[in-house]
Amino acid sequence: MKFKLFLILFVLYSQSIFSEEKKIDPNSIHKNLRCLVCQGQTISDSNSDFAQTIKLVVKDLINEGKTEEEIYSFMSDKYGEWIVFKPELNMHNSLLWILPYIALIFGGFFIFGLIKKRQ
Amino acid sequence: MLSNLGNSILFLCVILSLSIIYFANQSLKTPEGKISKIIYQFSLVQSCLIIVCFFTLIAAFIVSDFSLITVYQNSHTSKPILYKISGTWGNHEGSLLLWAIILTIFSFLFLVYNNNHPKKFRLLTLIVQNILILGFLFFILFNSNPFSSLVPAPNEGLGLNPILQDPALAIHPPLLYIGFVGSSIYFSAAIASLISNYSSNSFSLSIKNWVLVSWCFQSLGILVGSIWAYYELGWGGFWFWDPVENASLLPWFAMTALFHSLIVFERRNIFYFWVIILCLMTFILSVMGTFLVRSGILNSVHTFASDPSRGLYILSFLSLMIFGSIFLLFKKYKTENYNLNQNSKETFILINNWFMMFYLVTVLLGTIYPIFTDAITNNQISVGPPFYNTIIIPIVVFFLLFMAVGPRVKWIKNKFEDLKIYIFILIGSLLINFLITYFLESYSILSNLIIISALFLISSSLVDGIKELKKNRLDYARIISHASFGFLVLFIGLNDIFSIEKDYNIKLGETKKFENYSIKFQTLDLKEFSNYKAVVGELEVLNTDTNKKNILNPEIRIYDNPQTLTYEASIKSNFLRDYYLTMSNIDRSDYYNIKFQRKPLMIWIWISVVMIVIGGFLRIFTNAKSN
Amino acid sequence: MQKATKVLIILFLIFVISIFYISLNRDTSYNTSSLINKELPEFEISFFNEKKFYKNNDLKKNNYTLINFWASWCAPCRTEHPILMKLSQEKNLKIFGVNFKDKKIHADQFLKELGNPYAFIGKDINGKQSVRFGIYGIPESILINKNLLIMKKFVGPLSSDDLSQIVEIIN
Numbered sequence: 001m002k003f004k005l006f007l008i009l010f011v012l013y014s015q016s017i018f019s020e021e022k023k024i025d026p027n028s029i030h031k032n033l034r035c036l037v038c039q040g041q042t043i044s045d046s047n048s049d050f051a052q053t054i055k056l057v058v059k060d061l062i063n064e065g066k067t068e069e070e071i072y073s074f075m076s077d078k079y080g081e082w083i084v085f086k087p088e089l090n091m092h093n094s095l096l097w098i099l100p101y102i103a104l105i106f107g108g109f110f111i112f113g114l115i116k117k118r119q
Numbered sequence: 120m121l122s123n124l125g126n127s128i129l130f131l132c133v134i135l136s137l138s139i140i141y142f143a144n145q146s147l148k149t150p151e152g153k154i155s156k157i158i159y160q161f162s163l164v165q166s167c168l169i170i171v172c173f174f175t176l177i178a179a180f181i182v183s184d185f186s187l188i189t190v191y192q193n194s195h196t197s198k199p200i201l202y203k204i205s206g207t208w209g210n211h212e213g214s215l216l217l218w219a220i221i222l223t224i225f226s227f228l229f230l231v232y233n234n235n236h237p238k239k240f241r242l243l244t245l246i247v248q249n250i251l252i253l254g255f256l257f258f259i260l261f262n263s264n265p266f267s268s269l270v271p272a273p274n275e276g277l278g279l280n281p282i283l284q285d286p287a288l289a290i291h292p293p294l295l296y297i298g299f300v301g302s303s304i305y306f307s308a309a310i311a312s313l314i315s316n317y318s319s320n321s322f323s324l325s326i327k328n329w330v331l332v333s334w335c336f337q338s339l340g341i342l343v344g345s346i347w348a349y350y351e352l353g354w355g356g357f358w359f360w361d362p363v364e365n366a367s368l369l370p371w372f373a374m375t376a377l378f379h380s381l382i383v384f385e386r387r388n389i390f391y392f393w394v395i396i397l398c399l400m401t402f403i404l405s406v407m408g409t410f411l412v413r414s415g416i417l418n419s420v421h422t423f424a425s426d427p428s429r430g431l432y433i434l435s436f437l438s439l440m441i442f443g444s445i446f447l448l449f450k451k452y453k454t455e456n457y458n459l460n461q462n463s464k465e466t467f468i469l470i471n472n473w474f475m476m477f478y479l480v481t482v483l484l485g486t487i488y489p490i491f492t493d494a495i496t497n498n499q500i501s502v503g504p505p506f507y508n509t510i511i512i513p514i515v516v517f518f519l520l521f522m523a524v525g526p527r528v529k530w531i532k533n534k535f536e537d538l539k540i541y542i543f544i545l546i547g548s549l550l551i552n553f554l555i556t557y558f559l560e561s562y563s564i565l566s567n568l569i570i571i572s573a574l575f576l577i578s579s580s581l582v583d584g585i586k587e588l589k590k591n592r593l594d595y596a597r598i599i600s601h602a603s604f605g606f607l608v609l610f611i612g613l614n615d616i617f618s619i620e621k622d623y624n625i626k627l628g629e630t631k632k633f634e635n636y637s638i639k640f641q642t643l644d645l646k647e648f649s650n651y652k653a654v655v656g657e658l659e660v661l662n663t664d665t666n667k668k669n670i671l672n673p674e675i676r677i678y679d680n681p682q683t684l685t686y687e688a689s690i691k692s693n694f695l696r697d698y699y700l701t702m703s704n705i706d707r708s709d710y711y712n713i714k715f716q717r718k719p720l721m722i723w724i725w726i727s728v729v730m731i732v733i734g735g736f737l738r739i740f741t742n743a744k745s746n
Numbered sequence: 747m748q749k750a751t752k753v754l755i756i757l758f759l760i761f762v763i764s765i766f767y768i769s770l771n772r773d774t775s776y777n778t779s780s781l782i783n784k785e786l787p788e789f790e791i792s793f794f795n796e797k798k799f800y801k802n803n804d805l806k807k808n809n810y811t812l813i814n815f816w817a818s819w820c821a822p823c824r825t826e827h828p829i830l831m832k833l834s835q836e837k838n839l840k841i842f843g844v845n846f847k848d849k850k851i852h853a854d855q856f857l858k859e860l861g862n863p864y865a866f867i868g869k870d871i872n873g874k875q876s877v878r879f880g881i882y883g884i885p886e887s888i889l890i891n892k893n894l895l896i897m898k899k900f901v902g903p904l905s906s907d908d909l910s911q912i913v914e915i916i917n
Binding site for chain 1: 356466477496502509514712
């Protein structure tokens with residue numbers, strides 16, 4: 001019985017999960033770009049002239065059929081890595097992306113060690 | 120005149136601190152007996168004086184005494200009285216005075232409320248705390264003196280940044296400071312406990328309420344800050360993973376880990392050194408946050424006027440604290456003999472700490488990593504919301520599941536007898552989540568998982584509550600906090616998934632339509648107020664499904680002193696959703712840029728946080744009762 | 747605790763604090779200096795007066811080109827204008843002015859009033875082209891050589907120091 005219920009749920013889920021086709025939302029891109037002339041604002045939040053221009057360019061790039069990643073690399077090509085809020089996974093950012101997980105795994109081992117000591 | 124008064128009081132406070140240290144040190148030589156009255160008296164006088172000193176500064180702000188540089192730079196005669204007062208702590212110098220007050224008052228209260236702990240421990244705590252107080256007093260006196268005078272006194276001040284003239288921002292700093300400056304007292308207590316070898320579990324009784332008090336206020340401070348950011352910055356968000364926000368979150372993680380492991384320490388007398396490390400870490404992170412914010416080495420939304428000399432002073436102070444603590448810790452550290460079962464409450468609380476440390480490391484790393492890449496490789500990078508969301512959110516799912524199961528686990532050794540209940544709760548959560556996704560159409564796998572685990576936490580907390588109620592042993596504090604945390608994650612998740620955001624360039628008289636909404640730009644008025652002019656738009660938001668109309672009035676304000684342009688969001692909120700609208704002018708055109716957002720369940724996010732804090736306060740009261 | 751762990755922890759903390767110390771005296775404001783020594787991107791900027799386009803190849807004829815982004819509504823552009831006028835005397839250098847988000851009448855008026863230092867002028871009405879050059883606020887100027895390699899970037903109005911630097915590079 002339980003198994004059936006799970007199966008039904010799973011089928012229904014997979015419909016709701018996979019049915020939508022992926023569209024690029026310009027706003028989600030704006031949210032990941034830094035407004036260079038503002039204090040720490042995103043392009044989406046900013047009213048500045050610069051932000052308006054970038055929004056136009058992002059719109060063009062989407063129409064050209066560029067993917068989200070391509071748009072970010074276009075921007076960081078022009079303005080440096082500073083403009084994207086999600087740092088690329090490259091040589092000098094590798095520690096940033098990996099260290100949290102190392103901390104997580106290390107913590108896990110540590111706790112595991114404490115428990116095991118007793119046995 | 121006020122300048123001299125303030126300076127002399129500060130000077131007196133320095134002398135008092137020195138004498139307290141001296142007397143406490145004398146008193147240490149006689150291990151028996153009570154702490155002499157003179158120390159109590161001095162401590163009381165010190166607290167009163169620093170409060171008087173603060174009131175002196177407030178008075179200077181109220182009467183607009185521009186002979187003080189701080190008042191001149193941050194106030195203006197035309198400002199409403201409330202913001203003249205809140206301007207006192209809305210700037211670097213004044214806020215440091217607030218630091219000093221909290222350090223001093225906590226020092227006095229800790230002395231008074233811990234009669235049944237060893238004399239040596241209490242005296243040492245007092246000494247360490249007074250060293251901290253001295254450090255800040257010197258900083259205030261020699262580097263950031265709020266009483267520095269300006270000759271000749273100008274007739275008018277420069278004014279306070281208008282976005283800071285706000286009731287939420289008036290109470291935000293005091294709340295936050297009680298939180299992270301309050302953590303100083305258990306820093307001092309931890310040092311004292313290490314020196315005096317006071318390592319039995321009764322040590323936890325001396326600090327646990329202080330940890331809870333600081334945690335509650337820290338949470339409230341963060342909440343008020345977020346609410347302010349939500350309605351004042353006009354971006355529709357409430358958390359931006361900005362360095363300054365992160366700086367307030369770091370000690371919060373450490374505090375949360377701390378009061379959970381204190382439960383184990385008190386009950387089982389294990390994890391002493393871990394508790395000490397967390398005590399030290401909380402305050403060190405607080406001071407480090409202050410360093411990052413005030414020295415200006417980070418690029419942030421929330422600017423404080425920055426100055427490298429301040430940074431240098433705080434950095435030296437921070438280094439002294441860090442190396443002092445490390446030295447002492449290394450000297451006293453002994454390997455403890457743990458006796459842990461994998462299925463026991465101890466282990467689950469350890470798991471809580473494990474996650475807290477993970478969050479802490481992630482946020483800390485994200486905050487300071489750009490400093491490192493810039494200094495080492497000359498490469499400037501930005502670490503923003505996408506980084507934190509990618510790393511943290513998937514882990515939150517597991518955290519919530521553990522959080523749901525943990526409290527039901529027994530001390531020392533547990534057996535899961537009621538596995539069935541969990542399966543029921545899980546199926547229930549899956550069903551509810553399915554209904555939500557089916558009717559409201561969301562599709563990301565991760566957001567589904569977040570909602571399921573949040574529902575799982577909520578329902579198992581509630582089931583717990585009902586069970587305990589039957590046995591008449593209801594632990595209100597924990598049930599409320601844990602369930603509310605589940606609600607918080609749930610509402611944030613739903614809010615994030617079902618928000619609508621639309622951006623248009625629109626002219627007067629135009630109408631824009633999307634989904635089931637239509638927005639009409641009706642009128643535009645110019646209004647004059649006492650200290651600003653405002654361009655007020657009137658936009659009608661029509662929900663074509665329900666035919667309900669809402670009028671929203673976003674503003675563009677032009678303030679005089681200092682000359683600033685601000686954009687005021689117009690928010691219409693009810694229990695189901697907020698409508699949020701901002702308007703800005705586009706240079707050299709007659710179009711206006713409007714941003715419309717529908718944010719579901721916004722109010723419930725705030726309520727959940729308040730409930731979490733209420734849980735914290737309830738715990739303090741039950742602790743006080745049982746003592 | 748083992749000695750090695752202790753030493754490691756202390757070394758790590760010293761490292762963090764010294765980085766903080768170094769960063770205290772660094773300028774945190776952002777610049778696009780990372781673009782220097784890169785090749786000029788592909789562009790297509792329309793003529794000021796005609797329906798034609800300037801492309802990369804048009805700049806290969808010059809020994810050195812200074813691409814200057816300006817507008818009549820931009821106050822700092824006024825302050826740097828005399829420097830551009832001086833630079834226009836240099837034989838080795840051509841100045842390519844890109845009129846940024848401006849109205850033509852105002853731009854003409856501006857040049858009539860202050861003089862025209864530009865060997866050629868293009869316009870970027872909505873600012874999209876300037877994004878290709880990594881421009882985020884005007885005035886900005888980019889100095890390139892014959893091979894279209896970016897030699898130097900100037901953010902904000904050109905100063906007389908910048909003037910002498912440019913003269914030094916091109917001669």
